[in-house]
Amino acid sequence: MTQNSEIHPALAPGTVQNLDLPNRYVLAPMSRASATEGGVPTEDMAKYYARFAQGGFGLLIAEGAYPDTTIAQAYANQPGLCTDAQQAGWKQVVDAVHAHGSKIILQLIHAGAVSQVVDAPHGPSPVRPDGHMLQMYGTKQGPYETPVELSEGDITEIKAGFVQAARRAEEAGFDGVEIHCANGYLLDQFLTPETNLRAAPYGGSVENRIRLTCEIISEVRAVCSKDFLTGVRLSQAKATQPDYFWAGGLDDAAIIFSAVAEAGASFIHLASERGGYAYHSSTKDGARLTKFARETTGLPVIANGGLEDCDLALEVLSNGEADFLAIGKSAMMNPDLPNRIANRQAPKEFTFELFSYGVSVSSQMKWEAEQSA
Secondary structure (H helix, E strand, O other), X not given: OOOOOOOOHHHOOEEEOOEEEOOOEEEOOOXXXXXXXXXXXXHXXXXXXXXXXXXXXXXXXXXXXXXXXXXXXXXXXXXXXXXXXXXXXHHHHHHHXXXXXXXXXXXXXXXXXXXXXXXXXXXXXXXXXXXXXXXXXXXXXXXXXXXXXXXXXXXXXXXXXXXXXXXXXXXXXXXXXXXXXXXXXXXXXXXXXXXXXXXXXXXXXHHHHOHHHHHHHHHHHHHOOOOOEEXXXXXXXEOOEXXXXXXXXXXXXXXXXXXXXXHOOOOEEEEOOOOOHHHHOEOOOOOEHHHHXXXXXXXXXXXXXXXXXXXXXXXXXXXXXXXXXXXXXXXXXXXXXXXXXXXXXXXXXXXXXXXXXXXXXXXXXXXXXXXXX
């Protein structure tokens, strides 16, 4: 890390809404496909998340849970939050994290057209998503299917699913939820004009295309306690379209950021795909979206993309481009990253060998055991 400063700004305390955090490091949500076949989080998942709390992460965002049992699930062994058993499974995860003094929120995600498990995936319009299904995430492989167009009744049920999942999350002890409108999943499919050919109220203008996300945020805020965080994850890129940018640049961003803030979002988490922070936290012509989100809304902003790099993290925080740093792949290799930074230890470099036995937590533990043998 930079040696001319006694304390890196990433180690300074911060606040999201009314939640005080000991540092600016956030565990990014990562799909680990480690729940039971019925979507119940396991004891291994509780131990896995507890490692990040022990390692100094002030806030953890748990991997995306599906909010209904009909058409929301994205991949096999994904955790859900629609049943009592799933809620009980998540409670053991929350308790394990809280026991080490960290906070944890749950990402809620609806796959929509990119589901790899639903018999008939649904989406805003009958437009087949670009690209191919993700390997190691389910029995379905090959090109995505053309989805069934969602009816108004389907959309009402989807909103109700997010709301009931958020209520269950609060009952399980989570400190908040993150509504997932990113990376090519359902709410991002509504935001994206190429996959949303609908008319009003949920299609057409940017204001209409972000409407469903905003309605979910406001309805969750209405049923959960005032201190329960309800953030939103946004991205330009998709999992299968890493070079996608919002066509309207800052004009689109101004509408999107202002809309989610007005709906009651507690924070904005801007995700980056393979291009990293410098590439995808900016518009195509180079305007920095994270800083623009802070200036437009006054909300805390979580940046993402290679921010385990201490010099880059210093630049982002010192320049007022973001308030918090979400760490993904590097955190899998360094569950103690904040403690390492505090002790001026270099992080271990990420390697895809970590997935030698698969993407699940138990597969990672098997690989780690081999490395230490």
